[in-house]
Amino acid sequence: MVMEKELRLMKGNEAVAEAAIRAGVDGYFGYPITPQTEIIEYLMEANPSKTTGMVVLQAESEIAAINMVYGGAACGKKVMTSSSSPGISLKQEGITYIAGAELPCLIVNVVRGGPGLGTIQPAQSDYFQATKGGGHGDYHLIVLAPASVQEMADFVDLSFELAFKYRNPVMMLSDGAIGQMMEKVYLSPQKERSKIVPDWATTGKPATRERNIITSLDLDPDRQEMFNRKLVAKYNEIREKEVRFEEFQCEDAEYLLVAYGTSARVCQKSVQIAREQGIKVGLLRPITLFPFPTKRISNLAAKVKGMLSVEMSAGQMVEDVLLSVNGKVPVYHFGRMGGIVTTPEEVVESLKSKLIGG
Amino acid sequence: MAKIRGSIVVNIEKCKGCEVCMVTCPTGTIAMAKEVNGKGYNYAFPANPDLCIGCANCAMVCPDGVITVYKTKI
Amino acid sequence: MVEFSGIKEIIKPENLVYKKTNIMTENTLSYCPGCGHGTAHRIIAEIIGEEGLQSEAIGVSPVGCSVFMYNYIDIDWQEAAHGRAPAVATAIKRLLPGKFVFTYQGDGDLAAIGTAETIHACNRGENILIIFINNGIYGMTGGQMAPTTLPGMKSSTSPYGRDVKTMGFPLKITDIVATLPGSYYVTRQSVHTAANVKKTKKAIRKAVQYQKLNKGTCLVEIVSNCPSGWKMTPVQSNKWMEENMFPYYPLGDLKTPEELPTK
Structure with a gap:
């Protein structure tokens, strides 16, 4: 049912x-x-x-x-x-x-x-x-x-x-x-x-198993490094295995916006506005920020002329976009701060001035 | 009259030689060895075993749990 | 095992009166010679064994000398961040209300960095047992001043003695806990003599039984020594503790419930 x-x-x-x-x-x-x-x-x-x-x-x-x-x-x-x-x-x-x-x-x-x-x-x-x-x-x-x-x-x-x-x-x-x-x-x-008890959980040690210890401590450098590995x-x-993202009008895009969360919603509108002006823009929205959709962005870098990372910050995710693109095309950041939500028009203006020129 | 006699067993390799048992012992049964164990501690041992009354005070204050105590009436 | 035995004829199973409980593991304790931690551990392990709580007990170890307590008592353990054991224990007990949940914390952990967690867990009346080892010093980091360091007492961060004008007064946090409506049984004990070990064991046993009533937090403070930190022999440190710590932290019950547990 x-x-x-x-x-x-x-x-x-x-x-x-x-x-x-x-x-x-x-x-x-x-x-x-x-x-x-x-x-x-x-x-x-x-x-x-x-x-x-x-x-x-x-x-x-x-x-x-x-x-x-x-x-x-x-x-x-x-x-x-x-x-x-x-x-x-x-x-x-x-x-x-x-x-x-x-x-x-x-x-x-x-x-x-x-x-x-x-x-x-x-x-x-x-x-x-x-x-x-x-x-x-x-x-x-x-x-x-x-x-x-x-x-x-x-x-x-x-x-x-x-x-x-x-x-x-x-x-x-x-x-x-x-x-x-x-x-x-x-x-x-x-x-x-759930009634499932994971075998590592501390729920009281029955006679049938060794004691479970939950800790993040190991003073032995070799064992600690093994754990780090x-x-x-x-x-x-x-x-x-767990990269998740969503694409919006990326098929024929010449320029790519990369944005997540609220900024991604704004950028959907920006894509529309830009396309009405004849600029072929697409949007990639990372759903997982770790793991970051590095491979997909790297692939798209071979197809587009440039990317704009749109975030309500001074530019943080843009660093991961830059690493993914690895110099293949120009990457810029645009974003408002201080609690101000970016407008779709601002994004298009930024795209034009930074990537297209004029 | 029945006399109470005790006996202790010290796991000398785990003893850290803190002397707390020796001070606690009411009969002077325990002394610290002149020799050291593998860790370099002068371990506790029943130097005067005939005096032991099996009161277990030594075992109770031993932080490392190295003393086992036996007691019987003779 | 290398042993030194007394009179061999008396050493028979039927004459056994005291043996380290098998709830304690065979791991060698990491503590300095004469340190009260080992004795306190053993008392807790004995009670867990005698009360049949091995499958019910979940311990929370602190940050400090006793951080490795999970290596010594054969039950399930969680190692908490510095001072946070009462918060950790709160969630364990709320999610597994049938279990016996206890924390084991030193004075720096419980009365400095973890003051908020201690006070609020007790104020909510969490049905956990807190074992508080008060030796007036930070042992693991090498003998720095603790919230419970006595006035005038020297440590590596109060090398001229604790000046209460600039360093504050020793915090009697157990007294504060006793005033909270959420606490149920609050007592202060020691483990430096056989008689005190017996009293402490009785107190912890009571606390364990009280905890089953779900009437509030139980806290057992154990005033203890730190021979290395105090720069004394173990025997000297116990004497110094009697003469200096006990007047400031007098032993005895601070809060006793009127209702006694029915077994």
Whole structure:
């Protein structure tokens, strides 16, 4: 029997929360921060402890919340947290421990402008932090970038699927615009919470197995390097198998826009406007920011005259575009900052002035 | 009258020679060896085994759990 | 195993009165000679064995000398980031409410960097047991001043003695925890003599039983020594602890529940 999906009008933040309940998430641990507070508010209101048994806890800090995620994930449970940029910075210590202990979990970042306390308006200035580590040590998160309320809902399930498949933390890198905007969303039917206990989980040692130890510590340099190599191999496998992206009018494109999340929505309109002016523009929207669609962009570099990376930042993803293109064609960055969402016209103007000339 | 007699076994390779057992022993059974173990510690040993009453105080304060205690009535 | 035995005739299985519990692994403890950590570990392991909790127990080890505690007690373990053990334990217990969840933390971990996690876990009344080893110094990093370092006490970062005017006062965090409605049983003990070991074991056993009642957080502080950090022999350090630490951190119960556990 195929269960019907339920149609609702929701904010992105609410969609994440509702999707988490429906995905059978075991625990959410969070701390309020704008513009993502609706996630914990929605969960508290929905009170899933009475229905699915999901634990929802408001921690004393983002630091405590991410360490609760560590504790829950190490029990083999599906656990998550959410925050926005300054709060995600606080979580970095916990995130690197989670990556080092190879634990699955979901971290939602509804990005706002920075640095520092910055602004509460949307931005995409946490790209480096999300994709290049963020905390100390050699590690990567799997990073998913939703561009709609629907994807904020859908990526909850996908995140846990990837997190458990690779025993790796997953970050959903959204932004204040998608978190706050209301759209229609089709919600999946309620899933039961998983009863599967992974063999590495700390659930109390029965006589039938050795004790399980969840740690990120090894003082022996040879063993630690071996572990580092194991992580590298895992990240390479993820690079090989899990790249996700979407193309929009790239078939005959002479110029390529590369944009994710809110900027990708803006750029769809920019493609239309440019084409009305006779400029053949396409859009590549990375859905996974780690792994980055390097190969596809490299292939497209052989076909187009130039690329423009459009981000609400000072230029972060553009570095990955540059690496992918490897000098084959010119690559520029355009983006607004400070919580300002780029307009489609600005993108076209930037494309013309930087790449086409005039 | 029955007399209580005890005996201890020291895992001398794991002893770190901290002397806490020696100080705790109420009968003076334990002393520190002049020789050292593989780790270079002067290990504890029952120098006066006849004095042991098997009270297990030494084992209770031993941080490294190297002492096993036996007791019987004679 | 190289052994040195007393009177051989007495060494028979039926005469055995004390043997290291098999809940302790055979790994050699990484602690300095005479350090109280080993004794505290053994007491916890004995209680886990005696109460039949090996399959129920999930321990959370700290950052500090006892970071490798998971190598010594044969149960499931999680190693937490510095100071975060109570937050980690909170989630374990919330998600696995039938399990026995405890943290083991030193003074730097619990009373400096982890103050917020400690206070808030206790204030929420998380049904976990916190074992707090207070030796007034950072042992692992080589003897720096801790939040619990006594006034005037020398350490590598208070080489002229702790000056309370510039370095603050020793934090009696256990006293603070005892005032919180969420804490259920709070006590301060030591493990430097056989009598104190017995008392501490009794206290931890009580705490373990109380935890099953789900009435709030139990915290057992163990005032302990750090011979290396204090630059004393183990025997001297225990004497110094009695004379200097105990007056500031008096032993005994700070909060006892009225309702006793029914076994």
